[in-house]
Amino acid sequence: MFEKRLGDEGYATYKLPRTNNRGDGLLTAVNRKSFRVLNYRELLFNDFGNRVAQLLHVELVIPFLQSHAKDVKHDALVVNTPLLFPHNSSYCLPRLKQVYKILQYIESYQEMYQLQTAPIILCGDWNGSKRGHVYKFLRSQCFVSSYDTAHHYTDSDVDCHKWVSHRNHRGNICGVDFIWLLNPYEHRKPLNISFIKAVLGIIKNRLCEVSRESIDPFGFLENENCKGTCVDLSGFSQALTVLGLTGYPNGLDIEELHDLWLKLDTDGDGVIDFSQFKSALDPSSLLQSENENEALEAQTETPQNTSRSATIGFEVKHSALFPTQVEDGIWPEDYSLSDHAQLTVEFAPVTMHCPQSFCHPAQTMT
Structure with a gap:
C-alpha cells in the first residue's frame, strides 16, 4: 500500500526491517522532484x-538552486532510526551509544565523500524526552529540534512539557518525536568529548540511585590496591560493572x-x-580545559582572512504536530491513527558559507 501510493505520488521508498525478524522496521520516502538520492546505506x-x-545521501534539485553559483554544494544527509525504549535507567547508556554510533558513522561517511559541510537531518522515534541524555547529547553537538525552533521553545524545564507526541504502552503521554537539524558550525565540540560528557551524566545519575539506597556512593570504588582516597583503572572498571555500565551488550566497551x-x-x-x-x-569542570585548548587552537589555526566555501543549509520555516491538541x-482520546502524533517540518534551503579550515573537521575531531 505504501509503496504503491507513495510511488504514484513521485516518491522513492527505502525499507529496512529490524534484525532477527522482529516484524517492523523503517520506511523513508524521498520526493524525486526535490531530491536526488546519491547513496543509501543501512546500519545494523x-x-x-x-x-x-538508514542513511540517505541526497542532492537538492529544487528550483531554488538554479539561481545560485554552480560551485555551491547541494548535498545533504538524512538519517532515520528508532531508539530503544527506556524501560528503566539501565537503558540510558545503550540508547546513548546508539546515537553515538550513528554520529560516528556520519562522520566517517562525510570524511570519505568530503561532505563535512553538508547539513544533516535526523528523523525517527527517539523514545526519549527533552530532559533525557540523548537530547542533551545531540544539543551539545549543535543539533536543534526543528519543532522547538519553529515555536521558539527553549531547553528549559518550563518548555519541556508544552507539547507531546506519543502515548506509550504504559499509557504515559510524552514528547519523544524529533526531526533534528544540524547546519554547518565552526565551533562544534569533538564528538567523543560530547559522548564522555553524556556518559558522566549517566554515571552521576546512577550514583544518585545508589545513594538513595543508603549505599556509600564512593565506597564501592575502593579496591584492594587503592583504599579510602583513590581508585585505579581496575577498581574503576569493576565499579562501573557493578553499576551495570560496562560489558556487552549495553555497556561501555574497553575502548x-x-x-x-x-x-x-x-x-x-x-x-x-x-x-x-x-x-x-x-562535566563543565572536566571539559573546561579542553574547551579552552580548542578555542586557542581555533584562534591560531583560523585567520580572519580564511577563504570560505559555499554550501546549502536549511532554515526551519514551519513545524506542526497532528492532531493539533x-x-x-x-492527547485526544478519539485519535486512533497511531500511538504517535504526526510531526511535519518545512525547511527552506539557504546558502551558507563555511571557512575552508572547518571543511575538514577530521583534522580536529576523533
Whole structure:
C-alpha cells in the first residue's frame, strides 16, 4: 500500500526491517522532484534491541538552486532510526551509544565523500524526552529540534512539557518525536568529548540511585590496591560493572572505558582520588580545559582572512504536530491513527558559507 501510493505520488521508498525478524522496521520516502538520492546505506546495530538506521545521501534539485553559483554544494544527509525504549535507567547508556554510533558513522561517511559541510537531518522515534541524555547529547553537538525552533521553545524545564507526541504502552503521554537539524558550525565540540560528557551524566545519575539506597556512593570504588582516597583503572572498571555500565551488550566497551579513564585521570598518575572524581562528575569542570585548548587552537589555526566555501543549509520555516491538541500537551482520546502524533517540518534551503579550515573537521575531531 505504501509503496504503491507513495510511488504514484513521485516518491522513492527505502525499507529496512529490524534484525532477527522482529516484524517492523523503517520506511523513508524521498520526493524525486526535490531530491536526488546519491547513496543509501543501512546500519545494523546487532544489539539486544535489534535496532537499525538508514542513511540517505541526497542532492537538492529544487528550483531554488538554479539561481545560485554552480560551485555551491547541494548535498545533504538524512538519517532515520528508532531508539530503544527506556524501560528503566539501565537503558540510558545503550540508547546513548546508539546515537553515538550513528554520529560516528556520519562522520566517517562525510570524511570519505568530503561532505563535512553538508547539513544533516535526523528523523525517527527517539523514545526519549527533552530532559533525557540523548537530547542533551545531540544539543551539545549543535543539533536543534526543528519543532522547538519553529515555536521558539527553549531547553528549559518550563518548555519541556508544552507539547507531546506519543502515548506509550504504559499509557504515559510524552514528547519523544524529533526531526533534528544540524547546519554547518565552526565551533562544534569533538564528538567523543560530547559522548564522555553524556556518559558522566549517566554515571552521576546512577550514583544518585545508589545513594538513595543508603549505599556509600564512593565506597564501592575502593579496591584492594587503592583504599579510602583513590581508585585505579581496575577498581574503576569493576565499579562501573557493578553499576551495570560496562560489558556487552549495553555497556561501555574497553575502548570507551579507556577513553573515559584518560579524561578523568587528568594528571596521568594512574589513579583518580575521590575529590577529583567528584569534581569530574561536574562535566563543565572536566571539559573546561579542553574547551579552552580548542578555542586557542581555533584562534591560531583560523585567520580572519580564511577563504570560505559555499554550501546549502536549511532554515526551519514551519513545524506542526497532528492532531493539533498534542501541541498543547493533550492527547485526544478519539485519535486512533497511531500511538504517535504526526510531526511535519518545512525547511527552506539557504546558502551558507563555511571557512575552508572547518571543511575538514577530521583534522580536529576523533
